Amino acid sequence: MPKVGMEPLRRKALIDATISAIGERGSLDVTMSEIAGRAGVSSALAHHYFGAKDELLFATMRHILAELTIDMRRALQCAKSPRERVSAVVAVNFSDIQFQAETIAAWLAFYVEAQKSSALRRLLKIYARRLHSNLMSGLTGILPRAEADRAAEATAAMIDGLYIRRALKDGVPNAATAIALVEDYLETKLGERQKQ
């Protein structure tokens, strides 16, 4: 019997290495050798497990989205009212894990790559739709459908925008401020509604 069961470990290590490499470089212009080196293996092994650089990058993006999905699900389960659902969605997007330089840099880089890779574009579209529907799951309990839709769209845009501005290491200084900004918008929007 050979040494066995390394595959999942290596895949995980390589994906983690990819995230940190991209995060540090700030772009997808990282070499396979660099990534493999960080994971403590040879670049040949990275190819062995992922076939090609494209696929490693794709797997990495998928991993990031999967983690976000898990966090989101957990947060939504704790929410007890529509309003809390909305806040939960916002909070998760600015949680410590998501709203840090490395992850943000990776997000941006993947957005750019998505212009070329249709597979990646599809993945990001799925994320965008999921974010929208998660927001809607709360907003529809407060606003009429059409307005909820607009509010969801605006909120999502705001979240993405705050990410981008964060990447410049300027503007919004931290997660709390970012959350406050979005919550302020929501409060205004939903408060207005409740008065009507």
Add this chain to the structure above:
Amino acid sequence: MPKVGMEPLRRKALIDATISAIGERGSLDVTMSEIAGRAGVSSALAHHYFGAKDELLFATMRHILAELTIDMRRALQCAKSPRERVSAVVAVNFSDIQFQAETIAAWLAFYVEAQKSSALRRLLKIYARRLHSNLMSGLTGILPRAEADRAAEATAAMIDGLYIRRALKDGVPNAATAIALVEDYLETKLGERQKQ
């Protein structure tokens, strides 16, 4: 008899070629040869005028921002009230020239590159601050400073976010919808204020 005065023409042609190349590819991964080819010159000439690829890219970003600045100035001159100033700023960002696939792709690409190039990052920060101050030039006439500041920040984030979502060719379908979304936010925010 050597041609004289070619320099500005060539520089302009090369910058235009850079924008269109980046826009088409959707990323900065365009070769100097590709750019030079589009401009109808040799890649050696591109180096002759710009020294290095980095510098050509930098000059291109500066050019894009300069154009945006001109548009912005013109739009602001026509605005007759603080509220109109705010709308003017929003409108310019979603004007036909700015809010199209090519330009958006270029923006995104530059944002990513800014992670590596501090010169580029500085440039984008300047743009971000200018956008903020332009928004403020209207908002301070309507809201108290601290709130105006928050509103400006939120509006700017929303604009950037709508750009990113547009890049996915999903979500926001056109400029009008994008403007409506931002204006809706502003209306809510400023309307709320006016009631107080």
Add this chain to the structure above:
Amino acid sequence: MPKVGMEPLRRKALIDATISAIGERGSLDVTMSEIAGRAGVSSALAHHYFGAKDELLFATMRHILAELTIDMRRALQCAKSPRERVSAVVAVNFSDIQFQAETIAAWLAFYVEAQKSSALRRLLKIYARRLHSNLMSGLTGILPRAEADRAAEATAAMIDGLYIRRALKDGVPNAATAIALVEDYLETKLGERQKQ
């Protein structure tokens, strides 16, 4: 309880896999993994049994020649006259097993490899000499030694040439035509002789 007696089975399977892989690819540029995969084992096992790729290729060539030798011996045993012996040699070379795309491709590939590998070259020389002597075993009964020698040489060359031309999937359409061509030569040559 370890399986015993697997070695000969594995060796056979690997050699067969090598032949079919080479035949399909049309060259020796087949990977050990490809071969091992076809044989249903790991590439590590192929190394375990053959030591190195070169040796597997060598063993394969030797196997092909051995089979040809067996066929040849059988065919010659049935031949009842010198003239029949010659025809038998020709017939075997164009038998269904030998004169098909896969086998021919393998032959050609080995000829090329022989330029590099002296072991392989030695093997092919042995085959060439054996073909010559088999032809001679018939021809010496019909022609004087010197002429028989020349005829054998010419016949052998013709056979090899028909192989090569067959590899182009052009020219000689099938085994029957090829045999007819060689037999025509022999008939002319031997017929001429008989008249003298």
Add this chain to the structure above:
Amino acid sequence: MPKVGMEPLRRKALIDATISAIGERGSLDVTMSEIAGRAGVSSALAHHYFGAKDELLFATMRHILAELTIDMRRALQCAKSPRERVSAVVAVNFSDIQFQAETIAAWLAFYVEAQKSSALRRLLKIYARRLHSNLMSGLTGILPRAEADRAAEATAAMIDGLYIRRALKDGVPNAATAIALVEDYLETKLGERQKQ
């Protein structure tokens, strides 16, 4: 004005280098660096002029065939009778330039590669047909069409076969012997005819 007109020189040098490299190695397993090195340039330049290794190999094969064609044409122009035409064709194929280790090795290697590359296969088919038609241009003056066709086929096969056997550095020792063998066949074949 830049240094100019190097392209044809470099292409020629690279093709020559390719032939000699293949000849020496005995196969197409030569690296671009090896070839470029022999031509006294960088491998990057080889790619610059030929795009890819495949294309360089293809150009090389085409060059070899072109040279053969030229030699053939010249030889045929000197032939004064159908019989002389046939001999001329044979002679050219065994001329000093063609029938030497390097060229033969290259031929063989290309035949193998043709199994994979359809472009190369097409090229070799053209050569095969041309050889056939050149032989026919003489043979049809001596034999009835059907027989001429068969004789041409046999002669062509014999020539190719003698090439292959030469590659083993065994059998036919030199060009003169090879020519004698083919001429002997032709003499028998044509002599027989003349008696009828």
Add this chain to the structure above:
DNA sequence: AATGAATGAGCCTTCATTCAT
């Protein structure tokens, strides 16, 4: 002013081979 020529450095990828189990 402009360019063809040329290259060095670097990256992705492949593959035979080894080793621990």
Add this chain to the structure above:
DNA sequence: AATGAATGAAGGCTCATTCAT
């Protein structure tokens, strides 16, 4: 007996950059 794990070495190819003219 057999294999998953792992790698070093090497090759094709790209590209920014330089230089002589």
